[in-house]
Amino acid sequence: MTEFTPWLSLFGGSLIGLAAVLLMAFHGRIAGMTGILSGLVPPFSTDWAWRAAFLAGAVGAPALIAGGTAYTIPFDSPTPSAWLVVGGLIVGVGVYFGSGCTSGHGVCGLARLSPRSVVATITFMTSTAITVFVIRHLIGGL
Amino acid sequence: MARVLSALVIGLIFGTGIALSGMANPAKVLNFFDFAGTWDPSLGFVMGGALIVTAIGYAFVLKRKAPVFDRLFHLPTRRDLDLPLVVGSAVFGIGWGITGFCPGGAIPALGLGHGDAWLFVGSMIGGIALARIARHTMATRLTTKAA
Numbered sequence: 001m002t003e004f005t006p007w008l009s010l011f012g013g014s015l016i017g018l019a020a021v022l023l024m025a026f027h028g029r030i031a032g033m034t035g036i037l038s039g040l041v042p043p044f045s046t047d048w049a050w051r052a053a054f055l056a057g058a059v060g061a062p063a064l065i066a067g068g069t070a071y072t073i074p075f076d077s078p079t080p081s082a083w084l085v086v087g088g089l090i091v092g093v094g095v096y097f098g099s100g101c102t103s104g105h106g107v108c109g110l111a112r113l114s115p116r117s118v119v120a121t122i123t124f125m126t127s128t129a130i131t132v133f134v135i136r137h138l139i140g141g142l
Numbered sequence: 143m144a145r146v147l148s149a150l151v152i153g154l155i156f157g158t159g160i161a162l163s164g165m166a167n168p169a170k171v172l173n174f175f176d177f178a179g180t181w182d183p184s185l186g187f188v189m190g191g192a193l194i195v196t197a198i199g200y201a202f203v204l205k206r207k208a209p210v211f212d213r214l215f216h217l218p219t220r221r222d223l224d225l226p227l228v229v230g231s232a233v234f235g236i237g238w239g240i241t242g243f244c245p246g247g248a249i250p251a252l253g254l255g256h257g258d259a260w261l262f263v264g265s266m267i268g269g270i271a272l273a274r275i276a277r278h279t280m281a282t283r284l285t286t287k288a289a
C-alpha cells in the first residue's frame with residue numbers, strides 16, 4: 001500500500017508543469033526526459049551543456065530536499081535487481097523508438113494536443129496497466 | 143553562462159516536482175496502475191496538475207516570437223502516426239510496468255542515493271544506445287539497398 005496524496009501530488013505535478021513552461025520560454029525546448037537524455041548519450045549532441053545542466057538540477061533537487069530538509073521523500077522499489085536491468089533496457093529501447101516518455105508525450109505533447117503524443121500516451125498507459133495486471137494478478141509477482 | 147544556469151534552475155524545479163509528486167517512487171507508480179489491487183490514484187493528480195499548468199503556460203509562451211536563449215522554439219512538427227511510435231510506446235509501457243520507473247521519474251530518483259535507481263538508469267541508457275545503433279544500422283542498410 002502507498003498513501004493517497006492528492007494535494008502533494010497535485011502540487012508536485014504543477015511544479016513539473018512550471019518547469020516545462022519555463023524550459024519552453026527560456027530555451028524553446030520540450031521538457032521530455034527521453035529527448036534531453038538522448039542528446040547526452042554518445043555521440044553527444046552539440047548543445048549538450050543545457051541538457052547536462054537540466055539533468056544536474058533534476059538529480060540535485062531530491063538530494064537537496066533529502067539532505068537539507070526534515071522531509072523524507074518516500075522511495076520503495078519492489079522489483080528484483082535482474083528485472084530492473086531487463087526493465088531498464090526495455091524502457092530505453094521503447095522510449096527511443098516511441099520518441100518520448102511520460103514527460104515528453106504525456107505532459108508536453110498532450111498540452112500541445114499533438115496527435116502523436118495522444119496516441120503514444122494512451123498506448124503506454126494501457127501497456128503499463130496490462131503489464132502490472134499480468135505481473136501482480138496472473139503471475140503473482142516477479 | 144546564463145543559459146546553463148537557467149537550465150540548472152529549471153532542472154531543480156522539475157526534480158522537486160517529481161520528488162514531491164511521488165513519481166520518483168516506483169511502488170507508488172505501480173500502485174497507480176494496479177486498479178485490481180492496491181490502487182493509489184495520486185499519479186492522476188500529478189498528470190492533471192502538470193497538464194493544466196503546461197497547457198496554460200504554453201498558450202502564453204508560444205505566442206512570443208522566440209524563447210529567451212534561442213532564435214526559435216524547437217517544436218516537433220510531425221503529426222503522422224507510424225509503427226515505431228506505437229510499438230515503441232507499447233514496449234516502454236512493458237518496462238514501466240515491470241519496474242515502476244519511467245525516465246522522468248528515474249533520473250531524479252538517482253538523487254535519493256538508492257542503488258535500484260542507478261541500476262535502472264544505467265540499463266536504460268544502454269537501451270537508448272542500443273536502439274540508436276539499431277536504427278542507424280537499419281537506415282544504412284536501407285540506403286545501401288536503394289543505391
